[in-house]
Amino acid sequence: MAASSSPVNVACVWGANGISGVAMVDALIEQDRSNWNRIICISRRPTQLDVDDDRIYFISIDLLESSVNEIVTELKKAGGKNITHVYHFTYIEKQDENELDEVNKVLFQKALDASIEVAGEHIKCVTLQTGYKYYGVHKGGEYLATRPYQEDAPRHQGSNFYYTQEDLLKEYAGKHGWKYIVTRPNIIIGVSRGNFMNFALSFALYATLQKEEGQPLLFPGNEVAWNAVVDHSDAMNTARFQIWASTNNEIHNEVFNIHNGDEVRFCTLWPYFERYFGFAPHKQMFDADDIQTGEIGISQFSLAELMPKHIETWNRLTKHKQLDSSAFNYATWNFIDFVLGRAFDDHSDMSKARKYGWKTTVNTVESYIRCFDRLKEMQIIPSI
Template identity: 55%
Template structure:
């Protein structure tokens, strides 16, 4: 019976893949080997899941191979890779993630001799959305868009995957989501979590739910990619290799949304008012290509640690949740002036028909945050 390997099983995407895998009939995958540096952060009552703690970056290749072999990955048919380490320096970011992926590929090849498919999740950074300007691919982003100049560790990883797949006779698949919406215990780093924490601060201070960015970004398309929808698509790709093998795919929720579509709904969810029309934007409309903020949430949050401590005590919350917010990313996501608009025609033509409501995915994250005692149950 085939088994699956999930690298980075404790992250938002890896956890979503575990949930998608256990929803399958046992005949699909008799064993699911979940690999992560930390102990398991999710409680899925399924005997097929085997958690293996491996510090891939700091372990030798032989050590990784032994642990994977001991976990019974020899009959694995599919591998899914989500491992990622953030670094501010681009060269260091590239090198550390190149090393992580190299070891994952080499260890898998050494152990899983009958592997059919290795899937790598990258993202819209492939299209230069993190840089903008001359680095940005033509809009809407298509999978065969030319690569931008300079470093991009996604390019390095994709080239490594294709080379390994050809060498070992695997099918390779790359999926490219955008804003990944989800949450798991101990790993809260995504836009939905940060906006929820920002909303709680505004509510407790009696302040309106001010959009941090500018007029252009409020109206721009910003593709969202729910973690569970990504995982289901990735699993579907692995089951339809005749259509998906050796191809890259954009994946988003399928509903082309803008911040103007979800911002009022998030405000309403938390019982917050919006600024008046006259005060909704307090900065001049920026020029295309610029980054402009009317309120930096990163700066806003800097002096709110004592407030959060009081909020945590008042509602019995996990005080450490505040430390997991990616305030700087929220600034970047809302302060740019270029869209995140990916073409999903390739996935549709291959047969993927699912569309999910992005705001409903926000709500699911908020509800889970309440259960994890990250935000109050207003």
């Protein structure tokens, strides 16, 4: 689906080393130079991008530790005065909700202030990626929005850093006269080198270790989660949508749910996972405990507790197969526990995106397989 870009577009990707940032860079460079003639990438760590394109200029800078003036200086060196499109993916995890809100507000505000200082009126659109936490999926119960989630769902009570970021975006857009796009993906399927904080990588490590130890691929979560409809968002598909929406002259100041568009349940995904990793089919068994719809944290067993006990197996396997032993350190077992321990459907309505003309649907099984294949190429999991 072609983007209606002008010949002088310059992208600025904040958080370029993360899963979504890497996908955005890949999506930008697959387009012709007449659409994008410069791609400025910003991240705390040195570049982890596995691409070779002379349009890319990478800035390694710690946004929290740097002043806006210091960030501005680096952007000017990169030709930032010509930035037309800003794509924001930076994120820092904090357990305390107020700290989470404050630190991610600072990241986004610094990015906005620096972009405005350098590019000013050249900026056409700022795109912010949030997610389904907007709908209270991390809290459940009375905080949970009605399914399927609608973009205009009422906000839940209490702190939510997505609310803070979206309000900040709307305020800045109104003040400075550029349009904004907010996208809300769900479980993001993708890979970035040295930053493996995602469901697919953590699951692949779990499957690899279960296989190595001759154990079946057990579903850690509850029976409701096993059968629930759960949206997944392929990182490349999401990036392509973000480019399309941000450069579409018919779309102004909109919020979009964005997922693969197919109906996904873990009970139907699991046989494909078993086949890919070489497991015999296994009938999943669940406790008969009464589970209330909307609950969170209901699992048969916790990977966050289980997997650290298998570090010796991992070290032995990585040595034998010459794998990247550091991958285990980046696995987010708590995130898998969270996703699989929820007792509710987790899906949104994508009719707004469809109404504007986005027709793409991605097969989630194929998306996972591409991701697992890439992990093999990167020597994160064994190829045989």
